[in-house]
Amino acid sequence: MPMPFHIHVTVNKADQHHDVEPRLLLVHYLRDVCGLTGTHVGCETSLCGACTVLVDGKAVKSCTMFAVQADGSSVTTIEGLATNGQLHAVQQGFWECHGLQCGFCTPGMIMTSVALLARNAAPSREQIAEGLRGNLCRCTGYSHIIDAVNHAAKAVARG
Amino acid sequence: MRRRRWPVADPNTTPYVGRAMKRIEDPRLIRGEGTYTDDLRLPGMVHAAILRSPHAHARIRKIDTTAAKAIPGVVAVLTGADVNASCGLVPCAAAIPDLKAPKHTVLAGDRVYFVGHAVAVAVASDPYIARDAIEAIDVDYDPLPVVTNAEDAVKIGSPLTHPDLGSNVAYTHNVSGGGNIDEAFRKADRIVKHRLYHQRLTPMPIEPRGVVASYHTGEGTLTLWTATQIPHLIRTLLPGMIGVPENKMRIVAPEVGGGFGAKLNVYPEEALIAHLAMRLHTPVKWIESRRDNAAATIHGRDQVGEYEVAVKNDGTILGLKSKTIADLGSYLQLLTPAVPTLTGLVLTGCYTIPAVKMEIVGVYTNKMATDAYRGAGRPEATYLIERLMDVVAQELKIDRLDLRLKHFPAPGDFPFPTSCGLVYDSGNYAAALTKAKQLANWDQLLKDRAAARAAGKLSGIGVSTYVEICAMGPSKAMPAGGWEWGCVRMEISAKVTVITGVSPHGQGQETTFAQIVADRVGVPIEDVVILHGDTSVAHYGRDTYGSRGTAVGGTAIVMCIDKMIAKAKTLAAHLFETTSDHVVFENGRFTSPGVTNRVITWPELAGEFYVAKNLPPGLEPGLEASSFFEPQNFTFPFGTHICAVDLDRDTGHVKITKYVAVDDCGPQINPLIVEGQVQGGIAHSIGQVLFEQTIYNEDGQLVTGEFMDYAIPRAHDIPDYILGSTVTPSPINPLGVKGVGEAGTIGATPAIANAVMDALEPLGITHMNLPMTPEKVWQAIKTKT
Ligand code: FES
Numbered sequence: 001m002p003m004p005f006h007i008h009v010t011v012n013k014a015d016q017h018h019d020v021e022p023r024l025l026l027v028h029y030l031r032d033v034c035g036l037t038g039t040h041v042g043c044e045t046s047l048c049g050a051c052t053v054l055v056d057g058k059a060v061k062s063c064t065m066f067a068v069q070a071d072g073s074s075v076t077t078i079e080g081l082a083t084n085g086q087l088h089a090v091q092q093g094f095w096e097c098h099g100l101q102c103g104f105c106t107p108g109m110i111m112t113s114v115a116l117l118a119r120n121a122a123p124s125r126e127q128i129a130e131g132l133r134g135n136l137c138r139c140t141g142y143s144h145i146i147d148a149v150n151h152a153a154k155a156v157a158r159g
Numbered sequence: 160m161r162r163r164r165w166p167v168a169d170p171n172t173t174p175y176v177g178r179a180m181k182r183i184e185d186p187r188l189i190r191g192e193g194t195y196t197d198d199l200r201l202p203g204m205v206h207a208a209i210l211r212s213p214h215a216h217a218r219i220r221k222i223d224t225t226a227a228k229a230i231p232g233v234v235a236v237l238t239g240a241d242v243n244a245s246c247g248l249v250p251c252a253a254a255i256p257d258l259k260a261p262k263h264t265v266l267a268g269d270r271v272y273f274v275g276h277a278v279a280v281a282v283a284s285d286p287y288i289a290r291d292a293i294e295a296i297d298v299d300y301d302p303l304p305v306v307t308n309a310e311d312a313v314k315i316g317s318p319l320t321h322p323d324l325g326s327n328v329a330y331t332h333n334v335s336g337g338g339n340i341d342e343a344f345r346k347a348d349r350i351v352k353h354r355l356y357h358q359r360l361t362p363m364p365i366e367p368r369g370v371v372a373s374y375h376t377g378e379g380t381l382t383l384w385t386a387t388q389i390p391h392l393i394r395t396l397l398p399g400m401i402g403v404p405e406n407k408m409r410i411v412a413p414e415v416g417g418g419f420g421a422k423l424n425v426y427p428e429e430a431l432i433a434h435l436a437m438r439l440h441t442p443v444k445w446i447e448s449r450r451d452n453a454a455a456t457i458h459g460r461d462q463v464g465e466y467e468v469a470v471k472n473d474g475t476i477l478g479l480k481s482k483t484i485a486d487l488g489s490y491l492q493l494l495t496p497a498v499p500t501l502t503g504l505v506l507t508g509c510y511t512i513p514a515v516k517m518e519i520v521g522v523y524t525n526k527m528a529t530d531a532y533r534g535a536g537r538p539e540a541t542y543l544i545e546r547l548m549d550v551v552a553q554e555l556k557i558d559r560l561d562l563r564l565k566h567f568p569a570p571g572d573f574p575f576p577t578s579c580g581l582v583y584d585s586g587n588y589a590a591a592l593t594k595a596k597q598l599a600n601w602d603q604l605l606k607d608r609a610a611a612r613a614a615g616k617l618s619g620i621g622v623s624t625y626v627e628i629c630a631m632g633p634s635k636a637m638p639a640g641g642w643e644w645g646c647v648r649m650e651i652s653a654k655v656t657v658i659t660g661v662s663p664h665g666q667g668q669e670t671t672f673a674q675i676v677a678d679r680v681g682v683p684i685e686d687v688v689i690l691h692g693d694t695s696v697a698h699y700g701r702d703t704y705g706s707r708g709t710a711v712g713g714t715a716i717v718m719c720i721d722k723m724i725a726k727a728k729t730l731a732a733h734l735f736e737t738t739s740d741h742v743v744f745e746n747g748r749f750t751s752p753g754v755t756n757r758v759i760t761w762p763e764l765a766g767e768f769y770v771a772k773n774l775p776p777g778l779e780p781g782l783e784a785s786s787f788f789e790p791q792n793f794t795f796p797f798g799t800h801i802c803a804v805d806l807d808r809d810t811g812h813v814k815i816t817k818y819v820a821v822d823d824c825g826p827q828i829n830p831l832i833v834e835g836q837v838q839g840g841i842a843h844s845i846g847q848v849l850f851e852q853t854i855y856n857e858d859g860q861l862v863t864g865e866f867m868d869y870a871i872p873r874a875h876d877i878p879d880y881i882l883g884s885t886v887t888p889s890p891i892n893p894l895g896v897k898g899v900g901e902a903g904t905i906g907a908t909p910a911i912a913n914a915v916m917d918a919l920e921p922l923g924i925t926h927m928n929l930p931m932t933p934e935k936v937w938q939a940i941k942t943k944t
């Protein structure tokens with residue numbers, strides 16, 4: 001068995017220090033080592049986006065990255081999005097607009113949308129759809145998800 | 160252009176029913192706090208991985224597990240020889256006369272017959288090590304001849320999927336109905352013939368399957384968490400496989416990440432993982448990979464049909480004949496052979512067609528089993544009848560809407576008996592069509608098409624007027640019974656606990672049921688809790704499929720509420736010193752006008768029921784009621800979808816430029832949820848018509864084994880919708896609801912396909928198989944220009 005590797009990752013603002021196997025995927029580190037099961041696995045091949053988290057503010061499919069590659073980084077998962085129990089505008093948008101059905105794709109969709117709005121605060125519907133290209137949902141048919149992101153953008157703009 | 164019809168309603172206003180309310184289940188899910196099967200962690204839990212066959216058909220000469228067992232952390236490596244005797248056979252619940260069925264064990268015996276067939280299982284302390292272990296198993300295969308095409312499989316001399324059955328034909332099923340079919344065809348001025356292909360599809364819920372099993376040796380009880388739509392049916396069927404009695408088995412469907420029929424099944428892994436937990440005396444978890452999900456979770460559709468319509472020159476349809484070959488794959492899952500027969504039930508669609516004849520041949524091939532995928536048999540029926548209506552209209556040069564209108568039963572004709580032997584509950588098909596035309600601005604749409612064509616563009620309009628079967632169903636028509644169970648309890652605190660036997664996994668019934676209960680009981684919606692998906696809580700049920708949750712499960716709850724209120728009235732009458740018939744219940748308040756001015760509310764009454772010091776003689780303490788609802792018929796939602804497309808001559812790309820759907824699912828409990836169901840359903844059709852197809856090559860290799868190769872729609876593939884509805888209540892249940900889970904998928908496929916064919920019509924192209932991919936469309940255009 002390969003030597004474990006010591007990593008230090010800031011996850012949802014908390015310091016995490018662990019010895020991990022080099023082959024451990026970031027998504028499994030978050031779920032199995034940190035106990036944050038809100039990040040889901042839908043394919044393990046970087047195609048579905050269910051595992052999307054923010055690594056240093058950028059949306060990353062956490063099944064495409066090894067935990068050791070996140071050493072020294074700051075990771076935000078769905079569990080770290082609300083502040084003081086207050087839902088993030090994107091979470092609120094998904095709730096208001098029925099942007100989820102089974103909820104399995106939802107954490108990834110929300111994290112991608114957060115990164116999308118950070119790049120473009122007032123996206124058109126087409127830009128939202130384009131920005132969500134890497135995230136699959138089999139339940140909603142996406143229209144309500146686009147509504148949700150739109151709703152969040154407007155809510156943030158209103159302040 | 161886009162219309163959003165539903166401002167989300169204020170949760171503090173009543174009635175709740177009929178309002179677009181936010182979902183109760185969402186807060187936990189948007190915070191990442193839902194518990195799906197893969198999120199479970201039990202003390203001492205070990206992890207299973209399954210080795211699957213890379214061959215479509217092969218004899219297993221030898222399996223060597225020595226190297227796998229030697230890996231540190233590996234707990235067990237087992238093959239069919241080790242486990243099959245303890246795990247029984249995978250059950251099929253469909254009763255088809257003269258069905259030839261292979262015996263499908265949980266791991267392969269001496270033969271594998273599809274790519275993905277489970278061959279061995281490794282259990283280890285860590286899922287990564289379990290995967291290392293299956294890679295270290297050495298299997299010596301001796302490849303056998305393969306058949307992957309159902310039409311080839313029925314030919315003499317074809318390789319046999321199961322040599323011991325002597326034939327690839329599993330069954331032949333004939334349905335005739337209505338008048339004399341031969342006479343209908345004799346009287347016809349013309350016979351319109353068409354062949355249609357309903358391609359194989361992979362359901363692809365984003366959550367793959369998964370199972371966690373824990374056996375409590377002392378009590379002899381088993382708890383099985385599984386990503387399923389049907390915890391109760393599993394509790395009914397698993398005892399026969401693994402020998403744990405039903406009343407010592409608890410099945411939990413935790414948060415389930417989408418089903419679409421893929422999780423409407425009892426799978427080999429459910430028995431296998433349960434057996435491993437019993438055998439190894441420790442909890443075992445197995446989570447399916449996406450690749451395994453594509454290969455070893457059921458597929459859908461895969462029928463090819465030859466259809467003939469007997470018509471008069473004025474368009475009158477006299478009869479319909481259909482000959483279908485249904486590819487069942489290599490073995491039978493729970494409902495595999497029954498799905499094609501559902502096609503036969505709605506063959507005539509929403510039309511008066513006096514005589515029908517259908518022949519279905521169910522065939523084995525070296526592929527994964529097909530079973531109920533969203534719509535299950537009805538999308539095939541709707542696609543074929545709606546495509547045929549366009550073909551007939553075109554051949555007879557009749558307007559396609561006039562042809563449809565001419566054959567609609569009138570609203571007064573309901574309940575409407577069909578030639579296929581069903582009785583449609585209620586309907587107003589012309590009203591839905593009229594509304595859809597209005598919303599689509601039909602005349603303008605035709606003008607736009609004419610202008611586009613004049614400018615050399617390939618522009619088309621497609622229509623589908625559909626009817627489908629929901630609220631499954633009357634027990635006499637369902638293999639395991641079609642009733643539903645519910646229980647409503649008012650607690651001593653006047654909070655209301657509702658337990659339902661349906662098992663929602665995205666459909667939002669925690670919300671819709673709470674709306675129904677809060678209104679009828681007269682309590683704030685936040686005081687209502689809906690429990691489901693755990694057989695130790697919801698003791699009995701028939702689960703979620705066939706758009707039955709609200710129509711059947713919701714009705715059981717309404718029956719409970721009625722019983723509970725009747726009991727409450729008895730106590731209120733006692734407290735008012737009068738009789739029940741003088742008690743009025745309204746908005747959560749009991750009064751007795753003319754007898755007393757006193758008002759009794761739920762908290763007071765609930766307290767009396769549980770402290771039980773002041774009950775009239777004979778009245779039991781406690782305030783709870785349970786009910787089984789047995790529906791007397793299915794329900795039959797319907798609607799009209801209109802789709803406009805532009806085809807790109809250079810790339811073959813199909814762009815949906817307008818999409819209008821008018822669906823009638825009866826009264827809507829929560830229009831926002833209905834809208835979500837319709838949109839989600841249409842997306843599956845966009846996938847089916849434009850991109851999706853499960854492909855096996857000649858050797859039986861699965862080509863579409865990942866999201867990379869199996870293209871489900873993405874956000875940018877979705878058009879803006881204009882959605883509308885008409886409301887025709889069903890007389891079958893007191894809510895009047897019909898069901899909406901599958902309508903989008905059933906109604907949309909023919910609308911989109913007809914639009915593409917309409918766009919190609921000026922080029923003289925009259926047929927194209929699904930999916931109408933850019934490559935196929937481009938090729939077709941190229942050959943004609
Ligand atoms: S699980 Fe990472 S993209 Fe699908």
Ligand code: FES
Pocket residue numbers: 099100101102103104105106136137138139140365416417665
């Ligand atoms: S809500 Fe189920 S996959 Fe998106």
